[in-house]
């Protein structure tokens with residue numbers, strides 16, 4: 001029996017993780033659940049899965065939770081409690097949204113756990129701090145991102161340990177998001193509602209907006225670099241609107257290995273929980289009896305500028321990815337709250353990156369500072385414009 005802690009239990013990744021565990025009760029057991037503010041759902045999950053402990057992020061919800069949760073379940077509170085729970089399971093699912101997930105990533109790896117990482121931002125912003133923790137005895141980092149789950153499998157076709165041997169390039173696929181094919185004039189007019197309508201994946205709002213700008217793919221390029229140790233020159237992006245091929249590895253002899261399934265996050269979640277085994281419940285299997293076509297095209301890098309902004313932050317290294325990620329989170333927030341238009345997301349991030357101070361990523365403080373400075377650049381730009 002594998003014990004699992006789900007942090008960010010009430011979000012999109014968290015609830016799909018629970019679906020996987022519900023389907024495989026003989027294999028997995030929930031030991032801990034944590035949510036930031038969705039108290040009612042967290043209590044319902046605790047009643048169903050009976051973990052040893054749960055945590056709620058917002059202190060004002062503690063009394064409510066304590067009153068409703070079954071006796072015998074320990075109730076913790078605050079961000080530090082997340083890190084505490086991340087040390088108590090065989091597998092830690094980090095499904096927290098954004099930079100706030102950093103503490104859990106560091107805690108899980110430094111305590112020698114398997115980290116099933118859906119919180120790509122923590123790896124992207126803090127790569128230089130996360131990397132050495134991966135060699136902690138017992139620690140293991142398995143991505144819960146469909147593209148990187150695909151690459152994790154593709155790379156193992158050439159090397160049992162998943163080293164990038166004989167690799168020509170990694171090819172990350174991108175759906176292109178809801179605005180694929182639109183020109184700049186059309187993109188000036190798009191609404192929040194349109195940005196939140198993803199053509200193939202149902203996800204939380206932050207990542208859905210990131211998909212519309214291609215920043216999600218940019219972040220995933222940095223994520224692939226950090227996870228697999230592959231140079232940016234060897235990471236390519238191709239638009240594939242059907243989201244069936246989740247990514248590919250091309251080797252030096254010309255072979256390309258791809259991983260295919262219907263878009264269903266429960267598959268990469270289950271893969272990360274069970275690896276090197278595979279679960280017996282099928283999620284996202286393709287019906288090969290029906291006619292379908294798969295399409296590939298190069299991304300429109302001029303219109304969707306976030307992709308190249310991410311490459312340049314990745315190549316700059318140090319705290320540049322943290323700075324950019326902070327700026328992106330602030331810009332997406334401003335867009336979702338109606339303060340800036342969609343094209344201003346990329347413009348805000350570019351402006352923030354121009355102000356990056358070149359600092360090294362040698363401590364948690366340096367990373368946190370870069371994240372904050374990135375956000376401040378976006379806020380200052382907004383204030384200057386009188387909004």
Ligand code: MG
Pocket residue numbers: 145146147220
């Ligand atoms: Mg992805």
